[in-house]
Amino acid sequence: MTCWRRLRRWTDAGVFDRLHRLLLAEVNAAGRIDWSRAIVDGGHIPAKKGARGPARPRSTGVNQAASIM
Numbered sequence: 001m002t003c004w005r006r007l008r009r010w011t012d013a014g015v016f017d018r019l020h021r022l023l024l025a026e027v028n029a030a031g032r033i034d035w036s037r038a039i040v041d042g043g044h045i046p047a048k049k050g051a052r053g054p055a056r057p058r059s060t061g062v063n064q065a066a067s068i069m
Contacts, residue, residue: 010016027033 024033
């Protein structure tokens with residue numbers, strides 16, 4: 001098995017997510033995380049497919065404006 005396949009299996013099995021959570025818990029318990037400087041970013045989450053675009057302008061009048069030429 002190549003290292004890439006093993007890495008994929010570990011990733012699919014959630015090994016790195018669990019390791020990350022365990023390390024965060026350990027470092028947090030030791031008081032080594034300054035949560036006042038933490039931020040949350042969702043930029044890595046893909047947008048829903050077919051997301052709505054900009055709103056279409058709505059007509060505010062009953063009749064269309066007369067063309068001026």
